[in-house]
Amino acid sequence: MELTDADLVARVLVDDDQHAFGELVRRHQSSVRGLLRQLARSDFALADDLAQETFLRAYKNVRSFRGEARFSTWLYRIAYNCFREHARRRKELVGIDEEQLQSEHDPQVADPGLRYDLMHALSLLPLPERTAILLCCQNGLSHDEAARVLEIPLGTVKTNVLRGREKLKKMLTAWGPD
Amino acid sequence: MDEQHQEDWLDRQLREAVSYIDDEGFTAQVLKRLPARRPGRRPLRAVILLGVTVLASAIAYFISGGGRFVSLNIERLAMLPVLWLFAIALGSGLLVTTLGLFAAISKTSDLQS
Numbered sequence: 001m002e003l004t005d006a007d008l009v010a011r012v013l014v015d016d017d018q019h020a021f022g023e024l025v026r027r028h029q030s031s032v033r034g035l036l037r038q039l040a041r042s043d044f045a046l047a048d049d050l051a052q053e054t055f056l057r058a059y060k061n062v063r064s065f066r067g068e069a070r071f072s073t074w075l076y077r078i079a080y081n082c083f084r085e086h087a088r089r090r091k092e093l094v095g096i097d098e099e100q101l102q103s104e105h106d107p108q109v110a111d112p113g114l115r116y117d118l119m120h121a122l123s124l125l126p127l128p129e130r131t132a133i134l135l136c137c138q139n140g141l142s143h144d145e146a147a148r149v150l151e152i153p154l155g156t157v158k159t160n161v162l163r164g165r166e167k168l169k170k171m172l173t174a175w176g177p178d
Numbered sequence: 179m180d181e182q183h184q185e186d187w188l189d190r191q192l193r194e195a196v197s198y199i200d201d202e203g204f205t206a207q208v209l210k211r212l213p214a215r216r217p218g219r220r221p222l223r224a225v226i227l228l229g230v231t232v233l234a235s236a237i238a239y240f241i242s243g244g245g246r247f248v249s250l251n252i253e254r255l256a257m258l259p260v261l262w263l264f265a266i267a268l269g270s271g272l273l274v275t276t277l278g279l280f281a282a283i284s285k286t287s288d289l290q291s
Contacts, residue, residue, distance in 0.1 A: 016215050025208050030199040037199075048204065055208045115195050137192045169188055 005071040012062050021062075025055050028072055031139060032079050038134050039083045041123045050086060054079040069148060073141060077149040080131065087127075114172075121171040128156075129164035136161050 003020075005027070011020035032054055036047035057078050058065075065074050122130055128150075135146040136157070143161070147154045239245050255263065 018209060018212055018215065021212070022205055022209050025205045026201060029201055029204050029208075031196075033199050033204070034196055051204070052208055052211065056211055059212055114191065118191055118195050133192070137189055138196055140193075165188060172188070172191075 006067060009062060009065060009067070009071060012059070021059055024058075024071065028075055029055075031072060032075055035076060035134055035139060036079055036083060038119070038122060038138075039080070039127075039131065042119065046086070050079065050082045053082045057082065069145065072139075073145050073149060076135060076139070076141070077151075080149055117172060118168075121168050124171065125164050125167055128152075129160045129167065132157050132160035133164040133168070137165070 003023070005024060008020040008024050011017040012024075029051065033047055033051045036050045036054070037044055040047045040050065054075060058075055061078075065071065122133065125133065131150060132146060135141045135149060136143060141149065143154055143157045146161075147157045150157065242248075255266075258266075
């Protein structure tokens, strides 16, 4: 029987069960690292450092998870805060690593060129629009959940998604459907 | 090309661009960096459980008039026919074994999952 995230969190809370926490990390590492890689404009090393920091903070603050939102939503919020703090400290974001992107060919996507252009276009969006697009369109969060993650009003999330999509569509006109 | 068609296309491309990132030791690294387990929580729970049990037993002992019901029931049991005693012992044994097995199996499956 597969334990739910809530069951695993309960084990961490009651028994300080690090194996249960390990299972939570295993389940969510891909989506958290994926989000951070795109926020960090494909600086994979930085993204993985921030992802580790995200999970460490989640472990230390697991008592503040009240189960009102999904565990993944709560993690995204921590990840976004980690990223924001890092960006504030550094005051600059690392540029896109073209070699890394090209080597990350995803067989699901028919055209690796399209994936590259899409990632590049995403990286060109301003941070608020990029984050809103990543959370809502790529990771399947509702606008309401994204607003909670980003701690901004719901209307702002909707505007950022709308603007981001418009810009992406313009930048990807050449690849658009016939 | 209509607006909706284009939006659907963009959403699909965005979703498909997400590829699963293999763990490749990431979880192990996180677990290595976790702070040491908080000491003293399990012993504390055991002490609380034991304390509550002893307290409840003492209360039950005094409420029941010095545990007189225990000796009364032992006397009643002793007066039962041997076959009845055997049936009660067998039933109790089976019940305890079943409960123990159930607990062991559920604990094992939890650990495996």
